[in-house]
Structure formats: structure tokens, C-alpha cells
Amino acid sequence: MKITHLVLSSLLGFCLSSSLGVAGQSDFSISDLKKELKNEFTNSYPEQQKPTGKIKSFELVAAENNIGIIPPYKTLVWAYNGMVPGPVIRIKLGDTLQLKLINNLPQATTIHWHGIRVPNAMDGVPGVTQAPVQSGDSFTYKFTPKDAGTFWFHPHVNAAEQIERGLHGVLIVEDPDEPEYSQEFVWVLDDWLLTKDWQVSANFVTRHDLAHDGRWGNVLTINGRYQPIFQVKAGERIRIRMINVANGRVFSPAFARLMPYVIAVDGMLTEAPFPLQEFYVAPGNRVDLDIIIPKSLAGKKLLVQNLYGRQKSALAFLQVAAEEAVETPVFDSPRAIQFPRWADATKLPIEHEYVLNAKRGGVYGISWTIDDKIWPENAAYELTSGQFYSLRFTNKSSRLHPMHLHGQFFKVIAKNGKAVEERYWRDTVLIGPKQSIDIGIIPLDKGLWANHCHILEHAEAGMMTTIKVK
Numbered sequence: 001m002k003i004t005h006l007v008l009s010s011l012l013g014f015c016l017s018s019s020l021g022v023a024g025q026s027d028f029s030i031s032d033l034k035k036e037l038k039n040e041f042t043n044s045y046p047e048q049q050k051p052t053g054k055i056k057s058f059e060l061v062a063a064e065n066n067i068g069i070i071p072p073y074k075t076l077v078w079a080y081n082g083m084v085p086g087p088v089i090r091i092k093l094g095d096t097l098q099l100k101l102i103n104n105l106p107q108a109t110t111i112h113w114h115g116i117r118v119p120n121a122m123d124g125v126p127g128v129t130q131a132p133v134q135s136g137d138s139f140t141y142k143f144t145p146k147d148a149g150t151f152w153f154h155p156h157v158n159a160a161e162q163i164e165r166g167l168h169g170v171l172i173v174e175d176p177d178e179p180e181y182s183q184e185f186v187w188v189l190d191d192w193l194l195t196k197d198w199q200v201s202a203n204f205v206t207r208h209d210l211a212h213d214g215r216w217g218n219v220l221t222i223n224g225r226y227q228p229i230f231q232v233k234a235g236e237r238i239r240i241r242m243i244n245v246a247n248g249r250v251f252s253p254a255f256a257r258l259m260p261y262v263i264a265v266d267g268m269l270t271e272a273p274f275p276l277q278e279f280y281v282a283p284g285n286r287v288d289l290d291i292i293i294p295k296s297l298a299g300k301k302l303l304v305q306n307l308y309g310r311q312k313s314a315l316a317f318l319q320v321a322a323e324e325a326v327e328t329p330v331f332d333s334p335r336a337i338q339f340p341r342w343a344d345a346t347k348l349p350i351e352h353e354y355v356l357n358a359k360r361g362g363v364y365g366i367s368w369t370i371d372d373k374i375w376p377e378n379a380a381y382e383l384t385s386g387q388f389y390s391l392r393f394t395n396k397s398s399r400l401h402p403m404h405l406h407g408q409f410f411k412v413i414a415k416n417g418k419a420v421e422e423r424y425w426r427d428t429v430l431i432g433p434k435q436s437i438d439i440g441i442i443p444l445d446k447g448l449w450a451n452h453c454h455i456l457e458h459a460e461a462g463m464m465t466t467i468k469v470k
């Protein structure tokens with residue numbers, strides 16, 4: 001594919017018109033179109049964020065603990081500050097986060113700040129940006145997030161075990177300009193594989209997990225609780241920040257009798273709010289919802305289900321208070337200040353195609369590959385910051401691969417070669433069996449960044465590579 005395009009482009013002197021059959025229009029060059037796409041992108045999100053000088057300091061201790069997922073039973077977990085999920089850290093846009101990680105685990109760890117555009121050295125990937133923090137050691141992360149939104153953090157060492165055992169937390173970067181909701185909820189969606197005595201099954205990265213979509217468990221939780229009930233009032237307008245921290249499970253949340261609007265995906269505000277309908281929240285993905293509780297639902301208990309896959313399962317309930325309704329706050333949902341449509345982006349040749357597949361062999365017997373290579377065999381793919389690229393992920397396997405790019409946002413521009421319009425950024429995109437997804441990206445943040453499957457077992461068994469942004 002790539003070679004054909006390159007040959008074609010050079011034969012045409014970088015003029016695409018004849019290959020595209022754009023009759024009657026003046027020829028346009030690849031570089032002109034790229035410039036147009038870049039102009040459209042201008043001010044979508046900032047290259048830099050000026051620190052206000054306010055430093056918010058935190059200490060995070062990673063250690064074993066016992067918690068009650070299914071009370072009264074206690075489950076041995078690995079936790080940040082004793083909690084699963086870990087703390088929700090809130091800072092304001094412009095604040096500098098300084099966080100000291102103290103590793104009291106029996107093994108090395110790091111923290112990766114998922115979705116946050118951090119300086120490369122703060123990205124937490126062993127073998128790429130940082131040495132693992134050994135048991136008994138500590139490491140201080142310090143950076144000023146460039147974007148407001150819902151983000152999360154987790155280890156990037158032995159992640160299939162460490163995240164599954166409970167190491168993850170939420171980082172919310174608040175934009176003081178966003179409207180205030182009646183209530184705001186953070187929902188950490190997780191999926192545990194628990195044994196009969198309510199312990200985390202200690203068989204990690206099994207052949208079964210590798211032959212399928214990673215480890216799918218038997219207990220779904222929100223904020224570490226099984227089918228929790230959240231209290232709301234009729235008339236309230238609520239914001240739910242949802243994060244999927246599961247190793248492999250995809251969620252498709254559905255709210256009975258409510259009409260949620262998606263206002264942000266992967267932390268970033270959408271071009272405009274749109275109704276939540278069969279939206280796949282794959283491992284790593286976040287979605288922010290704007291929901292009005294109609295006054296007519298006072299006293300009702302509303303079901304929230306997961307509709308992904310064959311089994312429908314209850315995730316949570318919203319208990320609407322029976323008492324008098326409150327006034328519904330009136331404001332326009334927050335939205336992106338600038339968002340590029342990139343309608344012509346699919347006219348450009350694909351600059352790199354990532355082929356996703358599996359092969360026999362490797363440490364686990366089955367390896368997951370990108371371009372037939374097992375991490376760390378692959379060389380970094382080089383991109384120049386500030387330039388438009390279209391990249392393709394082609395899934396030759398029959399399993400799922402939510403591909404996550406560190407340090408960058410991108411926009412899906414085509415599925416199976418057909419142009420699609422997603423009016424939001426992503427840092428993780430789910431690629432279905434035998435599917436291909438094309439993304440448009442203008443990398444801004446320089447460095448060496450991981451590009452991997454967020455099904456943690458697939459990543460552990462090789463499905464990772466890097467991009468180098470110069």
C-alpha cells in the first residue's frame with residue numbers, strides 16, 4: 001500500500017488529481033492539502049500551556065492492601081494510597097502537578113499519565129522514557145498539563161498484572177471556564193476476574209487471554225463497587241466522567257429513561273454534544289456525559305447497563321430522590337473552541353500502515369505483533385511535529401485492539417477505507433476484527449512515544465511500537 005502510493009505520488013510529481021479522478025478541478029499537491037489541514041487545525045489545542053506557577057504536590061504510595069469489593073469479603077489488591085480505584089486528583093488548567101510515587105510493591109513500577117501531553121521524560125514507559133522505579137524506591141513526576149479534561153494514570157510495568165490488581169487513579173484537569181453542573185460524578189469502570197474466595201485470580205497473561213481479547217473478568221465494578229447506587233435529584237443536570245480501566249473488556253453504557261449527551265471523549269471536548277448511542281468505551285477510553293434528570297422521574301431507580309457483547313449486565317443505578325425537584329441549570333454544554341473537520345484528509349495517501357496480527361512463539365507461546373514485529377523489535381516511526389499525517393491500523397486478526405498513542409491526540413478519518421466523521425479527538429481507538437481504521441494526526445509534542453494495544457495482555461505479549469516526533 002505504502003509503496004504503491006509513494007511510487008504513484010512520485011510518478012505524478014506529487015500531484016494527486018489524476019489518481020483521484022478529480023475532474024475539472026485545478027491540480028492540488030499533497031503539500032498544499034497538508035497545509036490546508038494544518039490551517040484548519042490551528043488553535044484546536046495548544047502547543048504549550050503557560051504554567052500559572054501554582055504547584056500542586058501529592059504523594060502516592062503503591063502497596064498491597066485489603067479492600068471490600070463484595071462486602072463483607074476482603075480482596076487483596078495493589079493500591080495507590082490504600083484505595084481502589086486510586087485517588088481522584090484534581091488540579092486546574094495551568095497548575096503544575098508534582099507527584100512523588102513511593103513504590104512499596106514487591107516489584108518495580110512506573111506511572112504513565114494516560115492522555116496527558118506530558119514532557120517525554122514524564123511519560124513513564126520503561127525502555128522508552130524512564131527506568132522502572134524499583135521496589136522501595138521513589139520517583140517524582142512533575143509537569144503542567146496542557147489540556148483540561150478527564151485523564152487517568154497507571155503503571156506501565158507488568159501492567160497486565162499491576163492494573164488488574166488495582167493500580168490506577170484519575171487525574172482531572174479543570175477548566176474554570178466550564179459551566180458548573182448540579183453534581184459531577186467520576187465513574188471508574190472495571191472488570192475483575194475473582195476466584196471463589198473473592199481474590200484476584202493470580203494467573204496473568206494466560207494463553208486463553210492471549211487467544212482472546214485479553215482478560216475479561218466475572219465482576220464488573222464502578223469505583224471498586226459492585227452495582228453501586230448513585231443519589232441524584234429530579235431536575236439535576238449531572239456530568240459523569242467515565243474511565244475504562246479494565247484490562248480487556250469493552251463497555252457500552254446505556255442509561256434507562258435518560259438521554260445522555262457526550263461532551264468529551266478521551267478528555268477532550270467534542271466539537272458539539274451528541275447523544276450517547278452504542279458508544280464503545282474500550283480499555284483506556286474516557287467519555288464525559290451531560291445528563292438532565294427529568295423532573296418526572298422523581299422517586300425512580302434508574303438502571304445503567306453495559307450493552308457490549310452478548311450478555312447485558314447491570315453496572316449501576318441512579319436513585320432519583322422522591323422529594324421536590326430542583327431547578328435545572330441552563331447553559332450550553334461545553335464544547336471545543338476549535339475543531340478541524342479535515343473533510344479532505346482521506347484524499348491523502350496513507351503514510352504508514354500498521355498491520356496488527358498474532359503469531360506463534362515468544363515468551364507466552366502466542367505473540368501479538370505490529371508489522372510482524374514483537375516489542376521491542378520495531379524501529380520508531382518518525383514524524384515531524386506540526387505536520388499532518390494519515391496513518392492506518394489494519395487488523396488482520398479476529399480479535400479487538402484498542403490502539404493507544406502516547407503524547408498525542410488524533411482523529412479517526414476512515415473505517416475500512418471509507419471516510420467517516422468523528423467530531424472529537426481520541427488517544428485510543430478500538431479496531432475491530434479484520435477492520436482498518438485511518439487516523440489523521442498533527443503531532444505537536446516531541447519525543448519518543450509508545451503506540452500500543454490497550455488490551456494489556458496483547459501489549460505484554462508484544463503489541464507495542466513507538467513513534468518519534470521530531
Ligand SMILES: [Cu+2]
Binds near residue numbers: 454458459
Ligand atoms: Cu490488542
